[in-house]
Amino acid sequence: MASSNRAGQDGIYSISHFPDKKLLQLDGKWEFYWQELYTPDDFRRETVQQSPQIIEVPNTWSKYIIGGQELPMTGYATYRLYLDFPKEEAGTTKALYVPNISSAYTLWIDGVVGSKNGVVGKSRDSMKPVNTPKVVQFEVQSNPIELIIQASNYSQRKAGMFDPILIGEPEMILQFRDKKIIFRSVIVMSLVTMGLYHLVLYLFRRKEHSLFFFGNVCLLIALRATLLEEGLASYILPFLTWELAVKLEYIGASLGVMFVSLFTYTQFAKDMNQKLRNTIIIVMSAYSFFVILTPAVVFTRTMIHFQVLIILIFLYLISVYVTAILRKRESSLLNTIAILMLFGTVVNDILFFNNIVKTTELTSVGLLFFLFTQSIILSKQYSMSFMRTEKLSQDLAILNASLGQQVHERTMELQHTNKELQAANQRLNEAHRSRSEWIHNISHEISSPLTNIRAYTKGMLDGVIQSDKNYIQLVYEQSLYLSRILHDLHDMTDMENRQIRLDIKSVDIQEYGYKVYQKYKWDLEKQGIDFEWKSSLFDQAENRFVLIDEVRIEQVIVNLLNNAQRFVHENGKIVLELTNEQNEKVMIKVMDNGIGIEEEELELVFNRFYKNGNHGKVHSGSGLGLAISKEIVEYHNGTIGVKSKKGEGSCFYFTLPFKV
Missing domain, CATH: 1.20.1070 (Rhopdopsin 7-helix transmembrane proteins)
Incomplete structure (x- = not known):
């Protein structure tokens, strides 16, 4: 900031020049009219009867002394200042950065309203407080330029212009x-x-x-x-x-x-x-x-x-x-x-x-x-x-080593203990390796949104990207993606630690499957996907019951549907089908006519953080959906698998035992 230019006793701020890459603060001596709300017309018609007080800005007006007394916190007033520009600035565009003026204000620049915050009033009921900094651009058409600010405060302890107004080139202000x-x-x-x-x-x-x-x-x-x-x-x-x-x-x-x-x-x-x-x-x-x-x-x-x-x-x-x-x-x-x-x-x-x-x-x-x-x-x-x-x-x-000289029974006992320690140490090493891999995968998944956040903010800092609401929204969406990863990690950790609780109920699997189909049919068809239902189960309803947690099994089906819709083309097709498996199990299939999966990748699709190398639709998944589905199915004593051929589509399926 630069503040070498200052307002004088007569309320005129003389600007000799604008320093390169610096902003000027309009601090110093301003005209001040207490308990008056004057407009440019009042000054132009010379109807202003009160002589101005010359006060120091910025400062809360409760620090001003008029008539031997400090002003109260609440009230209203008018500020006035002339900006004296160099002759070479005529016709140029300048900008003001107007910070909080408590608690509402109206700013005129050469008789034209340049900025407003809230509603200025003469009582608490008639005013509306708002605190939002504003950038106001104006053209230097006359010299000097008159600034008039009406302000009122009935809302907080600070009143008036307690932060400096800045002036400079529009680019520097922005x-x-x-x-x-x-x-x-x-x-x-x-x-x-x-x-x-x-x-x-x-x-x-x-x-x-x-x-x-x-x-x-x-x-x-x-x-x-x-x-x-x-x-x-x-x-x-x-x-x-x-x-x-x-x-x-x-x-x-x-x-x-x-x-x-x-x-x-x-x-x-x-x-x-x-x-x-x-x-x-x-x-x-x-x-x-x-x-x-x-x-x-x-x-x-x-x-x-x-x-x-x-x-x-x-x-x-x-x-x-x-x-x-x-x-x-x-x-x-x-x-x-x-x-x-x-x-x-x-x-x-x-x-x-x-x-x-x-x-x-x-x-x-x-x-x-x-x-x-x-x-x-x-x-x-x-x-x-x-x-x-x-x-x-x-x-x-x-x-x-020191116990090797003791009696045979003691030695045998220690050897047994040593084997147990070695087994425990091996389990610890395996747990350590598993944890290292887990942390590596988590770090990999989290680093991407963090990198995006840094890239957007760095771009805005360097001026490569214009700062606006869209890019701030992108930063916000990346933080939501982090939240979704943490939610999936929470589910995965509960399952691995055997802490998940299932609400097991006896369910007619055909009625249940059809309800799930109806629930997601509209959403898939809205995306241009043909969604079809098939079932070849027993005709007798009493033979179609399974013991499941309805919410968790729906989670599995939805994961498979989401996976399928990512890899089908426009006017693609997805089929949800129920079939008997040797009259002992029901097999639930999700089939699509999408781009398929490479043969060497079929054994990897249910691994944690695995993502199909084929180029499907853009998505924000964490790579945990199929791994979580596998855990849920195994909790229900079922199996899950996939069949696919490159270019011809995929069939994800899982089985559940019928209720005995």
């Missing part, structure tokens, strides 16, 4: 806005991904409450970071009203502090006073309810007290971490560095939102650093566990 949104988008997406990751881990390890608390901190700070960047919030959360957005911003801060405190307790429970922990929970919860039950004009006035309370809580948390260092707790030093970094960003935000420093919101960045340190601590814990396992193995080997 780049400034886009960089702010992209930077915040990257932070928000990272926090959301990490938050969901920790919450999913918590589902697998319910005893690790720290994962739950930390995941919630990530999501709450992500929500708050989104709401603080109004330009981003208008893209992602356009349905939020101004009042609700402010409530969520305050609640995100209070609950975020509460969950950080609870996370600290899970790390160093012996070093944290339980009564103080409970007090923090009660106070933060009570403040959140206070925010919910009161209007913004009330609870925003408590911000200073709330910020002091946050500082006191963080000082206590820092003392807990320092105590942990003195007592030589594991990973206490790294945790202390992380909490100090987070505390520093919290203090920065407090100073920033009180217009004491000119930085930006950094708590979300501090939380990312905090998360990084937790990853290091987690890796260290796993490494130490592995080292202890190695030492234990070495000790056992020495012990086995």
Whole structure:
């Protein structure tokens, strides 16, 4: 930013030149008319009776002193400033970046309305608050150019122009806005991904409450970071009203502090006073309810007290971490560095939102650093566990060698024990290899959407891609794909750990199959696919019953149908058929006339993360659908398979035993 040009005592901002690749701040001396809403016509007709006050902008008007008294927070006023341009700028196009002007405003540029936020009014009932930064372009047709801003505030503690208006070339203004949104988008997406990751881990390890608390901190700070960047919030959360957005911003801060405190307790429970922990929970919860039950004009006035309370809580948390260092707790030093970094960003935000420093919101960045340190601590814990396992193995080997001189019975007993240990070690090695392969596949699947997110954001940062809602939507869709992968991984893990619960019922398989056919017939035919039903089962209904979980078997059929519709051409055909298998089993087939599968790939199609090398329709599958189907069928004591010939289509089938 450049601010060498300033407004003088007469409310004229003289611009000698526009620095290359820099923006000017329209701060300095402005004309100010308290409790008046003047328009350009009022000044042109000279009907303005009040003499202007010369005030310093930016600042909340509650800091102005008129007639020996500070102005109240609520009210309305008119700002006025002349922009004096160099002669060579005549006929050029410039742009303004108008930040929040609390809580509603109307801007005129040379008598023409350039921008509006909400509805300006002379009472709380007549105004409508809106906070969205705007970019306003205008042509330098006269000199000087008159800026008039009407503003009113009956909604929050800050009033008027408390952030500087920027002026510069349109390209530079748009780049400034886009960089702010992209930077915040990257932070928000990272926090959301990490938050969901920790919450999913918590589902697998319910005893690790720290994962739950930390995941919630990530999501709450992500929500708050989104709401603080109004330009981003208008893209992602356009349905939020101004009042609700402010409530969520305050609640995100209070609950975020509460969950950080609870996370600290899970790390160093012996070093944290339980009564103080409970007090923090009660106070933060009570403040959140206070925010919910009161209007913004009330609870925003408590911000200073709330910020002091946050500082006191963080000082206590820092003392807990320092105590942990003195007592030589594991990973206490790294945790202390992380909490100090987070505390520093919290203090920065407090100073920033009180217009004491000119930085930006950094708590979300501090939380990312905090998360990084937790990853290091987690890796260290796993490494130490592995080292202890190695030492234990070495000790056992020495012990086995020393027992060779004992009596025969003892030796035989130890040999038996040693074999069991070797078998256990082999199982551990196999589990380790399986886990390594599993992690490799997961990393491969997750890296693609993450790479896309980085590519889109990098392209927007470099200006290669124009930042607009479509590309932000693409980033959002990639995050949904990550969520679908996590859901499939959850199902797959439950099945492998034998934790899946089936709701087994006796079902007439022919009626059931026909219902599934009717349910998905319209959707497939809407895509131009001929969907056909066939059945050659017994005529007697009593001979057609099977014991199944209806939801899970439908999941298998849908997976096979989705797989088939990807590989059929336009006007393709899919057949759902039920046949007898030696009067003992029912065989359910899904046949298509698509592009088929290479013979060497037939044995691989039910592997986890396998994707057909043939070029079917674009899809966003995780490669787990057929593997999950195989697990479900085997849970029902059935078998699953595929027959296919390249260029002639495929037949996926599975069998289920009839009820005896």
